[in-house]
Amino acid sequence: MSSTILPLDSCIPPATEDSAPVIVFEDVALAFDDNEVLRGVSFHLPRGETKAVFGVAGSGKSLILKLALGLIRPDSGRIVVLGQDVTQMKEEELFELRGKIGMVFQESALFDSMTVRENVAYRLTEEHGIYDENIDRRVREALRFVELEHTLDLDPSELSGGMRRRVAIARAIITQPELLLYDSPTGGLDPVTSNTIIELIMKQRDVYRTSALLVTHRLQDAFTMATHQFDKVTNRMVPLPPGSQCEVPLSFLILRDGKVIFDGDLEQLAHTQDEYIKEYIS
Amino acid sequence: MVLSKGFVIVAVLARCRFSPGNPRSRMELTSPTDLAKEKVQTVQDYVLFCLQAVANLFRKPLYLVDMVRQADAIGVGSLPIVVLTGFFTGAVLALQASNTLEHFGSVTLVGQLVSTSMVRELGPVLTSLMVAGRNSSGMASELGSMVVTEQIDAMRALGTDPMKKLVTPRVVATVFMLFFLAIISDLVGLVGGLAIAKLLLRLDARQYWFNAWETLVFQDVFMGLVKPVIFGFIIATVGCFYGMNARGGTQGVGRATTQAMVAASVLILAMDLFVTRFLMATLS
Numbered sequence: 001m002s003s004t005i006l007p008l009d010s011c012i013p014p015a016t017e018d019s020a021p022v023i024v025f026e027d028v029a030l031a032f033d034d035n036e037v038l039r040g041v042s043f044h045l046p047r048g049e050t051k052a053v054f055g056v057a058g059s060g061k062s063l064i065l066k067l068a069l070g071l072i073r074p075d076s077g078r079i080v081v082l083g084q085d086v087t088q089m090k091e092e093e094l095f096e097l098r099g100k101i102g103m104v105f106q107e108s109a110l111f112d113s114m115t116v117r118e119n120v121a122y123r124l125t126e127e128h129g130i131y132d133e134n135i136d137r138r139v140r141e142a143l144r145f146v147e148l149e150h151t152l153d154l155d156p157s158e159l160s161g162g163m164r165r166r167v168a169i170a171r172a173i174i175t176q177p178e179l180l181l182y183d184s185p186t187g188g189l190d191p192v193t194s195n196t197i198i199e200l201i202m203k204q205r206d207v208y209r210t211s212a213l214l215v216t217h218r219l220q221d222a223f224t225m226a227t228h229q230f231d232k233v234t235n236r237m238v239p240l241p242p243g244s245q246c247e248v249p250l251s252f253l254i255l256r257d258g259k260v261i262f263d264g265d266l267e268q269l270a271h272t273q274d275e276y277i278k279e280y281i282s
Numbered sequence: 283m284v285l286s287k288g289f290v291i292v293a294v295l296a297r298c299r300f301s302p303g304n305p306r307s308r309m310e311l312t313s314p315t316d317l318a319k320e321k322v323q324t325v326q327d328y329v330l331f332c333l334q335a336v337a338n339l340f341r342k343p344l345y346l347v348d349m350v351r352q353a354d355a356i357g358v359g360s361l362p363i364v365v366l367t368g369f370f371t372g373a374v375l376a377l378q379a380s381n382t383l384e385h386f387g388s389v390t391l392v393g394q395l396v397s398t399s400m401v402r403e404l405g406p407v408l409t410s411l412m413v414a415g416r417n418s419s420g421m422a423s424e425l426g427s428m429v430v431t432e433q434i435d436a437m438r439a440l441g442t443d444p445m446k447k448l449v450t451p452r453v454v455a456t457v458f459m460l461f462f463l464a465i466i467s468d469l470v471g472l473v474g475g476l477a478i479a480k481l482l483l484r485l486d487a488r489q490y491w492f493n494a495w496e497t498l499v500f501q502d503v504f505m506g507l508v509k510p511v512i513f514g515f516i517i518a519t520v521g522c523f524y525g526m527n528a529r530g531g532t533q534g535v536g537r538a539t540t541q542a543m544v545a546a547s548v549l550i551l552a553m554d555l556f557v558t559r560f561l562m563a564t565l566s
Contacts, residue, residue: 071435095441109436123440129343171440 020083022047022179022211023068028077030063037063038074039258048249050205050212052222054280055255061215062106064255065181068213069103070094082178099123102172106183108164110156110171116143117152120171142170146200162193169200173210180204180212186221198224199237205249206230219281226250226266254280327527331449332519338443338450348451356417356452357459363412364463365470371404372396372471376478389483393493396475401498401506405468407554410513413460414546418521421452422542425525426535434526449526453518460514461507468506501565509557513550520546 021044030038037060045051055061066072067079070086079086084097110119118125120142124135143149146166156164165185172180182201186194198221204210206229216222226248228237240248252269254262254277262269262277272278379395425448428434437444472494479485524542528534 066435069439071438091443095438095443098439099441101439103436103439105432105436105439107432109432111433111436112431122442126440126442 019047021045021080022082023213024078024080025064025067026078026080028067028074028079030060030067030072030074037258038067040077041255041258041260042077043253043260043263045211045213046249047211048209049251050201050214050225050249051251051253052225053213053215053253053255054217054219054222057217059255060258061217061255062183065103065183065213065215068181069098069101099127099175100177101179101181102175102177103181104165104168104172104183104185106187108156108161108168110164110167112156114156115152116148116154116156116159116167119156119167120174122171123175138174142174143167145173145203146170160193162189162196165189165193165197166200169197169204173204173208176208176210178211180210182212182214182216184215184217186216186218194218194221195224199230201225202228202237203230207232222250222252328519328523331523331526332515334445335449335453335519335522338446339454341446343446345447345451348447349454352451352455353459356413356455357463360413360416360459360463361466363416364409364467367408367412368400368405368467368470369474369477371408372400372474372476373478374474375399375404375471376475377482380478380483390485390489391493392475392479392483392485393472393490394497397472397494397497398502400468400471400475402502403554403558405471406464406506406509406513407550409464409467410460410510410517410550411547413456413463413514414517414520414550415543417456418517418546419539419543421518421521422525422528423535423539425522426528426538429526429528430531430535444526449518449522452522453515456518457511457514460510460517464506464510501561504565505558505561508561509554512553512557516549516553517546520549 023043023045025041025043028038028041029036037058041060041064043051053061053064063072067074068081068086070081070089070091074087077087082097082100086094086097089097110116111122114122117139121131121135121139124138125131128135140149140152143152146169148163148166148170151159151163151167156167159167169185180201185197185201189197201212201214202225205212205225214222214225224237228239229248230236231238248266251265252262253260256276261274262272269277269281375396376392379392380389383389383391383395425434428437428448434444434448437447472491475494476487476490479490480487521542524538524545528538530537
């Protein structure tokens with residue numbers, strides 16, 4: 001994070017006074033055949049906040065993101081995203097809503113038949129029909145944000161795992177969405193690259209105030225996000241002064257056996273009496 | 283009755299899952315009713331899939347650039363195998379026909395036989411089978427890989443309907459290009475027949491062409507042009523259907539690829555019978 005340029009300022013959406021939660025899950029249940037994955041999951045994500053979702057493998061963390069995006073439908077319950085009930089919407093209506101949401105998939109899910117430039121520009125070229133100068137400028141800005149401007153004409157197969165994740169982040173943020181969904185963005189990456197990714201997520205949280213759901217199984221990532229903030233002047237993350245951690249818009253959600261067993265901030269997590277959570281975070 | 287019982291047993295056994303390497307593996311049996319329901323469900327899903335692919339033609343955006351790209355990949359890419367298949371089929375048809383016609387002293391009619399057979403039947407069917415082998419499996423593997431690597435989900439997340447972007451252009455391109463590929467195959471087949479007639483049977487080339495042309499009637503040509511349109515639709519929809527429903531990682535993609543090619547080929551041959559019967563009854 002050596003660059004001091006903070007791009008994408010030109011396309012930041014105007015701040016809204018809307019204080020309604022960005023995501024609301026109400027008693028959501030989902031099963032595959034006899035396997036009940038989610039059993040009455042309820043939580044809400046306030047605007048501007050990042051919520052880190054934890055749970056062991058197979059606990060349904062990634063499913064929560066796909067449910068929020070309307071990619072799959074719950075068996076029961078209600079999901080409201082950006083004020084719209086996605087459980088009642090048709091696929092055609094969901095496409096419009098998804099335009100306000102950015103998603104970073106677990107394995108990046110870059111289109112392997114397209115270059116990095118085409119991948120990042122995908123949403124804009126779909127909207128405008130043609131790749132013009134304006135789109136090119138925004139693609140470069142988004143790639144500069146993740147410090148990969150030099151990879152414009154490379155294919156995804158030519159990138160490392162960490163670079164692919166960063167391109168996926170650039171693709172997700174190019175339209176400055178109101179909500180970002182990260183599915184294990186640091187999974188399988190080395191500590192240095194993971195730190196870079198977390199710094200980018202923090203930058204998006206602190207500079208652009210984007211609401212986000214962060215699914216991860218790496219506790220250290222969430223703790224870094226809870227104990228650091230992004231400094232716009234130096235363009236890097238810096239540790240928070242002692243005692244000010246609670247001011248960071250970050251909360252934690254822990255799943256176990258398809259149910260939410262914890263939903264709160266860092267202080268509440270630190271003082272929990274639940275033995276399972278204590279063991280999980282130790 | 284015995285046959286139907288045998289079928290049920292075979293069907294149940296075919297669904298048994300047994301892992302020889304695992305001593306604790308168990309035989310899971312699926313009831314014939316469940317199996318039948320599963321098959322009916324697949325047919326229903328396929329029909330809905332086809333309807334959606336067609337309905338997307340009347341909804342924006344149309345993805346014309348993708349259609350042209352697919353037409354190039356499917357049509358131009360398949361040209362060499364279609365030309366080779368057409369030529370050798372026409373040639374061997376002339377050779378076989380001459381052997382029979384010789385008994386009746388009518389070797390000169392070889393042009394008529396090659397022409398009718400190629401235009402009515404072999405041109406469209408063999409071209410379709412070749413294109414099915416190349417493209418139906420190709421579509422299944424391409425789309426299947428996109429499914430298992432979450433690219434399809436990513437596409438939906440980015441606000442694009444994968445049916446519109448990936449399936450409809452492939453269906454349009456295959457139908458459009460197979461129509462012309464079948465015509466090329468017919469023509470090249472006639473040239474293959476001519477090569478045999480001229481070089482081996484020592485027939486007059488002009489007489490061969492005259493017989494081949496004169497024998498064709500509207501019914502033959504119409505039948506030869508309707509079939510590739512139907513077969514093209516089958517090739518693309520079956521390939522895309524299996525691809526979009528691929529599950530289970532790379533193994534699932536491989537399975538989808540094989541199933542797509544087999545299903546498309548069998549459907550083409552089965553549909554050929556019904557279309558031929560229907561057109562013969564209608565046009566006569």
